[in-house]
Amino acid sequence: MQRFTPRGVLGGVTNHIVALAQSEEAPAAISELYRQHRVGLIRLAVLMVDDPESAEDVVQEVFTELYRTWPLTDGDKVVSYLRTAVLNRSRSVLRRRRVARLYVPPSSRSGDSAESAAEVGESRREVQRALQALPIWSREVLVLRYYLDLPYAEIGQTLGISESTARATNSRGLVALTKKLKEAR
Numbered sequence: 798m799q800r801f802t803p804r805g806v807l808g809g810v811t812n813h814i815v816a817l818a819q820s821e822e823a824p825a826a827i828s829e830l831y832r833q834h835r836v837g838l839i840r841l842a843v844l845m846v847d848d849p850e851s852a853e854d855v856v857q858e859v860f861t862e863l864y865r866t867w868p869l870t871d872g873d874k875v876v877s878y879l880r881t882a883v884l885n886r887s888r889s890v891l892r893r894r895r896v897a898r899l900y901v902p903p904s905s906r907s908g909d910s911a912e913s914a915a916e917v918g919e920s921r922r923e924v925q926r927a928l929q930a931l932p933i934w935s936r937e938v939l940v941l942r943y944y945l946d947l948p949y950a951e952i953g954q955t956l957g958i959s960e961s962t963a964r965a966t967n968s969r970g971l972v973a974l975t976k977k978l979k980e981a982r
Contacts, residue, residue, distance in 0.1 A: 824864075826867075827860060827863060827864055827867070830860075830863075830875065830876075830879070831860055834876060834879060835856060838856045838859070838879060838880070838883050839852050839853055839856050840852075841880065841883050841884070841887075842855040842856055842883050842886070842887050845883075845884065845887035845888070845890075845891070846887050846890050846891060851890055852887075854890075855883055855886040855887055855890060856883060858886055859879060859882040859883050859886055860879075862882065863878075863879070863882070892945060892946070892947075895945075895946060896944065896945060923978060923981055924974075924978070926981070927974055927977035927978050927981060928940070928974065930977050931970060931973055931974060931977070932973075934956075934966055935966055935969060935970035935973060935974075936970070937956060938952055938956070938963055938966045938967050938970055939967065939970045939971070939974065941955060941956075942963075942967050949963045949964050949967070950963075952967075
């Protein structure tokens with residue numbers, strides 16, 4: 798089925814917006830982009846973060862960042878840029894949620910006995926002490942991998958190293974961490 802594209806529209810971006818995207822008129826262009834694409838971008842974000850309020854925040858943050866980086870060099874790809882930015886922001890929201898869910902303050906756990914809570918707290922402190930004893934690069938890779946659950950490619954990008962270096966550092970770091978934990982017991 799052929800999709801109808803109104804005259805003067807390039808993949809959802811009017812020629813007027815393309816011209817504005819390459820000009821210095823940021824408020825007018827961003828307002829026009831916001832009016833035309835806000836609802837679709839919020840829908841995309843809701844599908845990612847499963848929360849309308851967070852989705853609206855994601856889209857607002859993307860448009861705020863767009864305002865800071867104005868003007869765009871490639872106005873034809875502004876909608877693609879917005880979609881990519883919404884996806885990236887949504888991933889960040891999901892990562893923060895995952896980290897927040899992993900951390901449950903000891904006082905808010907229900908059903909745990911005082912003894913088991915103390916054991917968990919002591920185990921956590923042992924791991925933290927062992928992590929602190931590792932070289933900084935090993936510690937960073939292990940924290941990014943196991944606390945933030947990042948894939949090796951993202952760890953490499955974050956630290957400015959290759960994916961294979963991130964894998965090797967993770968492997969060596971786990972061996973060193975295991976050794977430190979055995980020494981502590």
